[in-house]
Amino acid sequence: MITITSLTKRYGPFTAVDEVSFTAAAGRVTGFLGPNGAGKSTTLRVLAGLAAPTSGSATVLGARYADLPNPGLEVGVLLDASAQHGGRTGRETLVLAQRTMGLPAARVDESLELVGLTPAEARRRVRDYSLGMRQRLGIATALLGDPRVLVLDEPANGLDPAGIRWMRDLLRTFADDGGTVLLSSHLLAEIEMIADDIVMIGSGRVVAQGTKDELLRGAGTLVRADDVVAAGAALAAAGHQVTPSGDAVLTDADPATAGRVMFAAGLPVTELRASDGAGLEDMFLELTAATARDASSPATPAMTGAAA
Amino acid sequence: MTAVTAPAAPRGASRPRPTVPVPLGRLAGVELRKIFDTRSGLWLAVSVAVVAVGSAALLVALESPESFSYQFFVHSIDYPVHLLMPMLGVLAVTSEWSQRGALTTFALVPRRGRVLAAKALPLAGVAVATMLLTFACGVVATLVGAATGGVDAVWDMSLDEHLRMLAFSLLSMAVGFVVGVVLRSSPAALVAYLLFVLVVPSLSSALAASLDWYRDAGPWVELTSAQYELYGDVMTAEQWAQLGTASLLWLVLPFVLGVRRLLRVEIR
Structure with missing residues (x-):
């Protein structure tokens, strides 16, 4: 302990x-x-x-x-x-x-x-x-x-x-x-x-x-569509949070809601499921990006020389 | 996915928890082993022995037999031997940092003062053993020199002189140990040690030659020269006092400051 x-x-x-x-x-x-x-x-x-x-x-x-x-x-x-x-x-x-x-x-x-x-x-x-x-x-x-x-x-x-x-x-x-x-x-x-x-x-x-x-369980929904940009725009227009994730988008809407939004927008969906741990991974990638040398958001100067 | 089941009893719960701290004697044994169990430590120790025996042999072979005496041999052998030996004291401390073993050493024994004491004990033993080896080489050289040179064996060192040589050896080791404690880095500490025993004394005598006030003050503050007074046939009260003040300045004070730092510094 x-x-x-x-x-x-x-x-x-x-x-x-x-x-x-x-x-x-x-x-x-x-x-x-x-x-x-x-x-x-x-x-x-x-x-x-x-x-x-x-x-x-x-x-x-x-x-x-x-x-x-x-x-x-x-x-x-x-x-x-x-x-x-x-x-x-x-x-x-x-x-x-x-x-x-x-x-x-x-x-x-x-x-x-x-x-x-x-x-x-x-x-x-x-x-x-x-x-x-x-x-x-x-x-x-x-x-x-x-x-x-x-x-x-x-x-x-x-x-x-x-x-x-x-x-x-x-x-x-x-x-x-x-x-x-x-x-x-x-x-x-x-x-x-x-x-x-x-x-x-x-x-x-x-x-x-x-x-x-707990941490890996459904932090939102993963939506994969032929037109990911349009899918993201439709979800955002419906008032949901949207995070692009490769050729898919992540949203805080539950799968049923996300499916209805896609249907209403007339967008063919190729994959629709509760995202497994994507939340944790996103958070982790964000943290990593914030400290990585080649990240677009530069590390705070105090970060260098910090104990690994 | 692993099913998580609450364990019936935490691991080792049936065993009594340890209550006895790691004993100092056992730790000193481990530290003694650490002095010699690396290639650098072993070769340094071998070099000390080779230099002792080798210089005895060279002296017998090359010096004129008229100068042969036990004291002559002991003093001549002792100089190179006691230049090398304290490096064992330096490395005993600094290798923990330079080779980063400190991370394991202090994780196993978080009481850092105890680890330091455990390092000092075997080093004192090494200092005594080195001096005894020098005495032994001196005896053999005197006997062989007398036989080959056709002169009488001259035994010209009193018990008092032997004891002072032992003190000299312990002080030399202490210099190495303190330099190690203060600097905690092998290259830096080895250079500092050599500067201290080789360069500082010559600087000091150069200063004494040009500065009147330093001619009187020097013996009170310069350790290596004060230490070599232990070599003399007799030692005056003033010389003991000078050895005391120089040791206070160069051994006790840095040691106290170095230990204070070492007890607190982050081990990484």
């Missing part, structure tokens, strides 16, 4: 995290979604006691992380898979963590096996690892102490599709076993695939949160 309450983190005049509140429940995989620079990593660093909040609080299993006597045994943390000493072998990296936590030496090989790193790979230096292998090693470190909570920042980065599937199954099993999982990602598809609950953050603020089903 993770509880973030009114968490704010400022760097000088720049507010990286702004009054963020959410909980990640036991037995659930909570996806922390947002574009790069939205404040995800900063939030997770505060959660893991690596940064001090400006105000607000973050607790894991009812305690501040820094107050946990031997945190590795309760919370598995992977904040950056590339933040591992390149000069050590994968195995040595795990041995150090195993000794720090005071675990039996056998845990090292168990963890290596769990994440699918072979003994030969484990003998290589981390410098020579691919990002995917570093992710596996980082997850092995996080799982070493058999924790109840997992906090993973962008764990799917660098994993191939099979690796992502492997991780989804791993996290699913962990959560089904009553564990709490909080993982961040800047990719909606990734979060959709893995998470039960979603917390979406943009520019340091929570913009949407709920179960995946």
Whole structure:
């Protein structure tokens, strides 16, 4: 169980995290979604006691992380898979963590096996690892102490599709076993695939949160027509909100109403259905566009240099 | 779509929650291992040993036997050895940042002061071990030098001198450690360390040659020269006091400021 309450983190005049509140429940995989620079990593660093909040609080299993006597045994943390000493072998990296936590030496090989790193790979230096292998090693470190909570920042980065599937199954099993999982990602598809609950953050603020089903369920209607422009105009004329979405339009009207509008306008409709999650996706794309370098709406200058 | 079922019991709920903080001794053992388990750390440690043995061999082979004495060997071997050794102290701290292992280290042990103490303990051990190695090389060089050079073995160091050499070794390591704590970046700290032990003393003596007031003040503020007074046959109360003020200025003060910063800085 993770509880973030009114968490704010400022760097000088720049507010990286702004009054963020959410909980990640036991037995659930909570996806922390947002574009790069939205404040995800900063939030997770505060959660893991690596940064001090400006105000607000973050607790894991009812305690501040820094107050946990031997945190590795309760919370598995992977904040950056590339933040591992390149000069050590994968195995040595795990041995150090195993000794720090005071675990039996056998845990090292168990963890290596769990994440699918072979003994030969484990003998290589981390410098020579691919990002995917570093992710596996980082997850092995996080799982070493058999924790109840997992906090993973962008764990799917660098994993191939099979690796992502492997991780989804791993996290699913962990959560089904009553564990709490909080993982961040800047990719909606990734979060959709893995998470039960979603917390979406943009520019340091929570913009949407709920179960995946709630958030992805009918945020309006998708209308596809031969003449999309005319379809959009007809819906707008009938007083509905319209958002173009590729060769279709999204509207806040329900499917029945949208169908009647199309019929009245005499426009042949090729597809008409409740839009699945288009609302969330739109919101996410908007957030991404607002911070993307090549977006038409430029990012605020303060955004650059923000913690990813 | 995964059906969500409320789990009967949260994971690990049956296990008692840990109550014992990671013990300092165990952590010191981990930090000792970290000094030597990377290629750079291992080679640096090997270099220290090779330099000790190598310079002993060179001295016996090249120097004239009349100058041979135990003190001569110990002092001559010690200089290069104690130039290199403190770099282990520098890297023990800075590699956490330069190689970004700090993210894992401090996630596993959020009490940063404890991690720092755990780093200092094995480094002190390394400083003592290095000095003992230097003494051992000095003994062997004296015996071999006497045999090959046809001179008597001269044992000219008192227990007091040995102890002061040990203090010298610990102070040298402390310099490396403090530079690491203050700068937290391997390249910057290594350069700063070398400047401090190689360039600052010469600058200081150049200043002393040209400025009258600094000639008197210098010994009180320049650490490396004050430290080398520990090499002397005897050490006066004034020299101890100078070592004290210079250490206060260059070790204690930066250490306190560096630790304050390190305890608060965001680990990324």
